[in-house]
Amino acid sequence: MEIVFISKLKPFLDAVAEQMELYVPKKAGDYYVFRRYEVSDEAVEFNNIRTCTPVKEFLFPLREVAAVFPEPVEPEDIKPFAVFGLKDCDLRSIEILDKVFAEEEFKDPFYVKRRENMFIISSDCSNPGESCFCTVFDGRPFAGSGFDLNVSQVSGGFVIEVGSDKGKDFVEKHSQLFTEVPEALLSERDENRAQAQKQLEQNNADYEFDKPIREIVEGGQDSDVFDAEAKSCVECQACTRICPTCHCFYLYDTKQKDYFAKMKMWDSCMRMAYAEVAGGANPHKVLGDRIKHRLMHKFVYFLDRYGIDMCVGCGRCVDGCAGEADIRTVLRKLSEELKDKKEAKTAK
Amino acid sequence: MNQNPYQPINGEIVDIIDESPTIKTFVIVPEEEFRFGTGQFVELTLPGEGEAPFTPSSSPAETKKMEITIMKTGRVTGLLHECEKGQKVGIRGPFGNGYPIDDFVGKYIYIVGGGVGLAPIRSLFLTLVERIKDFKSIVCRFGARTPDDFIYKQTLFDAWREIAGVDMKLTVDKADGEWKGSVGVVTTVCAREDVHIKNAVAVVCGPPIMMKFATLKLLGCGFKAKDIYLSMEKNMSCGIGKCGHCMIGKYYVCKDGPVFTYDQIKDYPKIWD
Numbered sequence: 001m002e003i004v005f006i007s008k009l010k011p012f013l014d015a016v017a018e019q020m021e022l023y024v025p026k027k028a029g030d031y032y033v034f035r036r037y038e039v040s041d042e043a044v045e046f047n048n049i050r051t052c053t054p055v056k057e058f059l060f061p062l063r064e065v066a067a068v069f070p071e072p073v074e075p076e077d078i079k080p081f082a083v084f085g086l087k088d089c090d091l092r093s094i095e096i097l098d099k100v101f102a103e104e105e106f107k108d109p110f111y112v113k114r115r116e117n118m119f120i121i122s123s124d125c126s127n128p129g130e131s132c133f134c135t136v137f138d139g140r141p142f143a144g145s146g147f148d149l150n151v152s153q154v155s156g157g158f159v160i161e162v163g164s165d166k167g168k169d170f171v172e173k174h175s176q177l178f179t180e181v182p183e184a185l186l187s188e189r190d191e192n193r194a195q196a197q198k199q200l201e202q203n204n205a206d207y208e209f210d211k212p213i214r215e216i217v218e219g220g221q222d223s224d225v226f227d228a229e230a231k232s233c234v235e236c237q238a239c240t241r242i243c244p245t246c247h248c249f250y251l252y253d254t255k256q257k258d259y260f261a262k263m264k265m266w267d268s269c270m271r272m273a274y275a276e277v278a279g280g281a282n283p284h285k286v287l288g289d290r291i292k293h294r295l296m297h298k299f300v301y302f303l304d305r306y307g308i309d310m311c312v313g314c315g316r317c318v319d320g321c322a323g324e325a326d327i328r329t330v331l332r333k334l335s336e337e338l339k340d341k342k343e344a345k346t347a348k
Numbered sequence: 349m350n351q352n353p354y355q356p357i358n359g360e361i362v363d364i365i366d367e368s369p370t371i372k373t374f375v376i377v378p379e380e381e382f383r384f385g386t387g388q389f390v391e392l393t394l395p396g397e398g399e400a401p402f403t404p405s406s407s408p409a410e411t412k413k414m415e416i417t418i419m420k421t422g423r424v425t426g427l428l429h430e431c432e433k434g435q436k437v438g439i440r441g442p443f444g445n446g447y448p449i450d451d452f453v454g455k456y457i458y459i460v461g462g463g464v465g466l467a468p469i470r471s472l473f474l475t476l477v478e479r480i481k482d483f484k485s486i487v488c489r490f491g492a493r494t495p496d497d498f499i500y501k502q503t504l505f506d507a508w509r510e511i512a513g514v515d516m517k518l519t520v521d522k523a524d525g526e527w528k529g530s531v532g533v534v535t536t537v538c539a540r541e542d543v544h545i546k547n548a549v550a551v552v553c554g555p556p557i558m559m560k561f562a563t564l565k566l567l568g569c570g571f572k573a574k575d576i577y578l579s580m581e582k583n584m585s586c587g588i589g590k591c592g593h594c595m596i597g598k599y600y601v602c603k604d605g606p607v608f609t610y611d612q613i614k615d616y617p618k619i620w621d
Contacts, residue, residue, distance in 0.1 A: 066354035067355040070358045070438075072355055101590065104589065104590075106589065108590065109351050109352050247590065249590070250591065251354065251399070251585050251586060251591065252398065253393060253394075253397055253399060254396065255395070255396030260393075260395040260396045260438075262393070262399075267591065267592070274583075274592075274593060275594075277422075279422070279555070279581075281581070282621065283582075283596075283617070283618040285621070289617070289618070293595075297592075
């Protein structure tokens with residue numbers, strides 16, 4: 001794997017922006033969001049933590065045209081684009097979305113096209129947040145794979161690692177930008193990474209479970225925890241909208257001047273009428289049942305279908321919740337109840 | 349564009365048949381060849397208004413046109429009921445698995461249906477009848493609220509019951525003066541003695557409450573959960589197992605169903621709600 005060094009970010013990002021649209025993290029209040037990069041931008045921020053918005057917005061936009069009829073039109077051509085500042089949790093969320101939209105028998109042509117055209121420049125998390133819990137899901141504050149290029153901040157510059165042929169092509173094409181990495185800076189990068197990982201593990205020491213999370217959630221299906229959670233939930237649906245792995249969508253029809261269109265828009269299983277049929281039947285009428293379904297989908301059903309959890313521990317749902325719910329404490333409560341149940345059984 | 353699963357093909361409503369006060373059958377001619385397996389469903393679009401899932405009620409052997417029987421029950425179905433001949437529609441699909449007819453060969457087929465649930469059953473029935481010698485017999489136990497609420501009256505009340513190998517009983521919740529059949533919910537005309545249960549499969553389609561009690565009755569008669577085939581109705585939308593609205597546990601009804609054995613779904617919560 002090729003590793004190179006740059007002292008400044010700007011010339012590197014300018015070179016990317018010369019080739020394709022580039023999105024970079026910018027501060028909006030307390031959080032980072034992705035904004036279009038302009039070569040005239042003076043400073044570029046290195047985000048030490050993931051953005052607030054999920055990476056799915058690039059691959060599966062909030063709203064898009066899914067079909068035009070009666071005369072079909074070729075979908076809008078997707079041009080190559082790059083995103084800088086994605087974290088390991090973001091890359092893992094892409095892996096999850098790929099399973100649904102790009103690797104199944106039915107592929108989503110819009111997702112596939114965007115995915116092929118996306119140039120991923122990930123970066124290390126040198127300062128993970130209080131809500132971050134990737135380590136609970138075997139994640140790390142730095143990416144091991146799934147990127148084209150990865151950037152790590154070190155003294156006096158940035159270490160850049162190549163992760164794909166696309167990334168390699170870029171580095172070769174712009175060889176004048178890069179220099180060799182001094183050995184000491186590589187060790188510094190590794191120390192930074194270990195430090196961030198340690199910080200995450202300490203922050204989440206209370207959430208080290210002695211059982212697979214699947215067993216905890218499945219075993220807690222009769223628990224009152226979900227109804228208790230419902231009491232502080234205001235049904236804003238932020239947890240699902242902001243989640244990088246949630247991918248429910250809603251199809252609806254519109255009438256334009258001389259054509260009809262089928263639109264595809266993000267939806268949320270937290271919405272009351274989400275599962276309702278025209279006749280009025282609705283298996284998820286009760287809010288607690290919807291909260292339970294959300295967790296069952298993430299930790300049981302998705303695992304059954306695709307072999308991985310539908311959660312990367314990014315903690316966005318924790319930051320976004322108006323009711324101050326924390327998915328980690330829900331899991332902990334379920335885990336404790338399960339232990340109590342088991343102890344009660346042994347006592348008998 | 350064929351690669352886009354959200355793209356409907358164009359079609360036209362060429363005939364509309366009144367079945368009951370709230371149910372109509374729409375005869376639709378797709379502009380392109382459209383083949384489906386019995387029990388699979390389609391997403392029917394009323395352009396600019398919306399789409400909804402329906403299982404065609406015609407035989408898959410009929411490839412030029414397709415019939416869809418629709419009860420007026422929500423916004424899109426209400427608008428469809430106001431449509432006239434010549435209305436353009438969009439069709440996506442077919443989606444899902446359909447009935448595994450080949451697994452039924454050599455067996456008694458015990459079909460329990462109610463209300464507009466007879467729509468998918470009609471397609472299944474016509475498919476089975478085409479190769480009726482492959483099966484021991486076809487037993488039909490159909491129910492409706494009143495005699496007037498039965499759909500497919502012309503064929504149901506005479507032509508179908510006269511087919512050799514078909515054993516049919518009809519029942520209504522509420523009879524009128526002319527009704528000669530049974531009175532009572534559909535489970536009252538289901539009996540253990542009707543078929544040799546060890547060599548039978550059951551197919552159930554109807555309103556959720558009827559499906560629930562029919563399933564319980566069939567289990568009581570001795571049917572195994574793996575031999576009871578249920579046509580599940582959930583909020584199917586994308587049709588390709590992604591959008592999430594129709595999930596029963598790990599299953600997407602649109603992709604893994606809509607036909608499930610009771611055995612597959614019995615342990616998941618609120619399947620009848």
